[in-house]
Amino acid sequence: MKDVKVLGPGCKRCEATEAMVKDAAARLGVDVTVEKVTDYAAIAGFGVVSTPGIVIDGKVVHAGGLPKPEAVEKWLQG
Amino acid sequence: MAPVIYRNALNCAPAHESPHPRSRKGVGMADHALTSPQSSPQGSPKQSSPWPWFAGVGLALAAWVLVYSQLIPASEWLVSLLPVDRSSHLGSALAFFFYDTPKVILLLTLIVFAMGVVRSYFSPEKTRALLAGKREGLGNVMAAGLGVLTPFCSCSAVPLFIGFVSAGVPLGVTFSFLIAAPMVNEVALGLLFGLVGWKVALTYLGFGLAVAIVAGWVIGRLKLEGWLQDWVRNIQAGTAGPIPDEEPTAVDRIHLGLDAVRDIVGRVWIWIIAGIAAGAAIHGYVPAELMVGIMGADAWWSVPAAVVMGIPMYTNAAGVIPIVEALIGKGAALGTTLAFMMSVIALSLPEMIILRKVLTLKLIAVFIGVVGTGILAVGFLFNALFH
Numbered sequence: 340m341k342d343v344k345v346l347g348p349g350c351k352r353c354e355a356t357e358a359m360v361k362d363a364a365a366r367l368g369v370d371v372t373v374e375k376v377t378d379y380a381a382i383a384g385f386g387v388v389s390t391p392g393i394v395i396d397g398k399v400v401h402a403g404g405l406p407k408p409e410a411v412e413k414w415l416q417g
Numbered sequence: 418m419a420p421v422i423y424r425n426a427l428n429c430a431p432a433h434e435s436p437h438p439r440s441r442k443g444v445g446m447a448d449h450a451l452t453s454p455q456s457s458p459q460g461s462p463k464q465s466s467p468w469p470w471f472a473g474v475g476l477a478l479a480a481w482v483l484v485y486s487q488l489i490p491a492s493e494w495l496v497s498l499l500p501v502d503r504s505s506h507l508g509s510a511l512a513f514f515f516y517d518t519p520k521v522i523l524l525l526t527l528i529v530f531a532m533g534v535v536r537s538y539f540s541p542e543k544t545r546a547l548l549a550g551k552r553e554g555l556g557n558v559m560a561a562g563l564g565v566l567t568p569f570c571s572c573s574a575v576p577l578f579i580g581f582v583s584a585g586v587p588l589g590v591t592f593s594f595l596i597a598a599p600m601v602n603e604v605a606l607g608l609l610f611g612l613v614g615w616k617v618a619l620t621y622l623g624f625g626l627a628v629a630i631v632a633g634w635v636i637g638r639l640k641l642e643g644w645l646q647d648w649v650r651n652i653q654a655g656t657a658g659p660i661p662d663e664e665p666t667a668v669d670r671i672h673l674g675l676d677a678v679r680d681i682v683g684r685v686w687i688w689i690i691a692g693i694a695a696g697a698a699i700h701g702y703v704p705a706e707l708m709v710g711i712m713g714a715d716a717w718w719s720v721p722a723a724v725v726m727g728i729p730m731y732t733n734a735a736g737v738i739p740i741v742e743a744l745i746g747k748g749a750a751l752g753t754t755l756a757f758m759m760s761v762i763a764l765s766l767p768e769m770i771i772l773r774k775v776l777t778l779k780l781i782a783v784f785i786g787v788v789g790t791g792i793l794a795v796g797f798l799f800n801a802l803f804h
Contacts, residue, residue: 352570379575379774380648388580389541389573403540403573 340370341415346382346392347375352405356391363411371415467667474671485523492516514697520611521689526678528607533677536568537670541577543567548594549585553637556590561629564597574771579649588645589637595772596788597629600763604681612742620799621755628759628791635787644780696742719750720796723757724789756796763788 343360347353357375364371376382376394385394389403393414400414492515493503501508544567548560569577574595581591601622610618642650665673741754764785773781 346576348575350570379579382576383579383583386580388545388577389569390576402542403569 340372342396343371343373343415344376344394345373346385346387346394346402347390348377348379348382350390353391356393356405359406359408359411360393360415363408363415367412367415369415467671470668470671481523481527485520488516488520488523491519510697514693517612517693517696518690521608521693522682522686524607524611525604525685525689526682528603529681530674530678532603533674534670536566536677537665537673539563539567541567541569541573541580544594545581545584545586548581548590551586551590553587553589553634556587557593557630557634557637560586560590560593560633561597561601561626564594564629565601565626567594567598569598574768575774578772578775582645582649587637588642589633589635591633592636592784593629593633596632596763597626599765599768600629600759601625602762604685605758605762609741617751617755620802621759624795624798625759625763628763628788628795632784632787632791636783639783641780641783644777644783646775646777649775719753720756720793720800723753723796724760724792750800752796752799752801755799756792759792759795760789763792 341364343364345353345357345360347356353375357373360371361373363369364373382390382392385392385399387399387402391401391405392399392403393401393406393411395414401410492512495515496503496508496512499511501511503509503512544563547563548556551559578591578595581594582588606618606622609621741758769781769785776784
């Protein structure tokens with residue numbers, strides 16, 4: 340089961356990213372827990388400078404802007 | 418509420434946009450290559466060939482030039498269709514409106530697209546790496562330049578601030594970045610260029626950067642790190658591994674440019690029309706003497722008054738500039754109107770509210786004071802130079 344964190348203080352892009360991750364996981368049938376991290380200190384703790392960011396199993400896979408759906412799928416499958 | 422446009426915000430795409438790769442009209446490129454993950458089991462998605470995209474961009478540019486060159490005759494023709502005397506107030510206001518609205522929108526589209534593509538070469542992570550540990554002075558200059566070129570969403574302002582400071586970018590340098598970003602935005606520059614002239618646009622660019630550099634440097638010299646919020650100073654800026662380098666392809670860059678156009682022009686066009694309508698009214702109806710009296714260079718208090726008026730206001734550069742142009746055309750002092758514009762854009766309340774999370778009130782006050790002074794100086798200088 341993958342532990343996915345979506346980093347973002349709550350702007351629309353960050354919410355869209357969270358939705359994308361959940362959609363992709365459902366589509367691929369991958370087991371995930373998706374957690375939205377909005378606390379600035381926590382976000383900074385990952386070293387992410389621009390949101391939205393995506394952390395999977397403790398590793399930052401994306402930071403800044405909306406990710407491409409096929410990239411999200413690749414990360415979830417990898 | 419007036420939509421706030423400062424440069425960084427422009428990259429926050431609204432979520433109602435489909436998060437899937439946008440299908441572009443007009444270029445006819447098959448998007449299926451981008452949306453079928455099964456086609457490449459290894460991982461990186463197949464990219465569509467860039468050549469049709471390049472051709473599309475080329476065609477669009479040619480069309481742009483064509484339309485732009487026909488604006489004056491077209492607007493005159495439009496006015497001639499209406500039962501209005503061209504030399505009357507109404508006729509003159511209408512001609513201004515019909516000419517300026519498409520002109521501004523065309524310019525904006527071009528500049529926003531270009532900047533969107535340019536920004537795809539930059540990222541906050543790269544900028545942070547470039548600025549970390551740079552000493553003040555040089556760091557301030559680089560930061561101001563990068564502030565213009567780095568894409569970041571206004572909701573990232575706080576993570577960015579923290580990320581920079583904790584990665585070893587000096588406080589003053591970070592401020593130079595944060596001041597330059599909204600102030601020297603391509604919307605303002607493009608509109609100034611199109612409506613008032615390249616000299617003014619260039620001077621605005623130069624002075625905007627100068628204010629960012631000097632203000633950031635001054636704040637750095639004041640050694641105010643202690644005035645950050647406590648929790649910021651306690652942050653361990655860890656990394657959960659290196660941030661992956663997602664280098665965009667050429668087609669990606671074009672997409673980014675188009676996204677920016679859709680995002681910015683899509684949000685701003687109403688304000689442009691409103692602003693130009695107001696400008697047209699001023700152009701056609703307000704007598705010159707009135708303007709000179711209120712905002713002319715001779716009224717020494719006009720510059721400080723303009724800066725003070727601008728602080729609580731937040732609006733977008735697009736809406737304000739056509740008014741600025743009409744005002745100047747009617748004799749308002751250039752320095753005063755530009756100081757007003759800079760104050761509205763650079764000292765924006767929403768950004769301040771966001772930054773309040775990381776800065777103490779004292780630091781925000783210093784920030785407003787230093788930047789405000791810089792804008793004042795610019796205002797007086799402009800008035801003196803372009804009198």
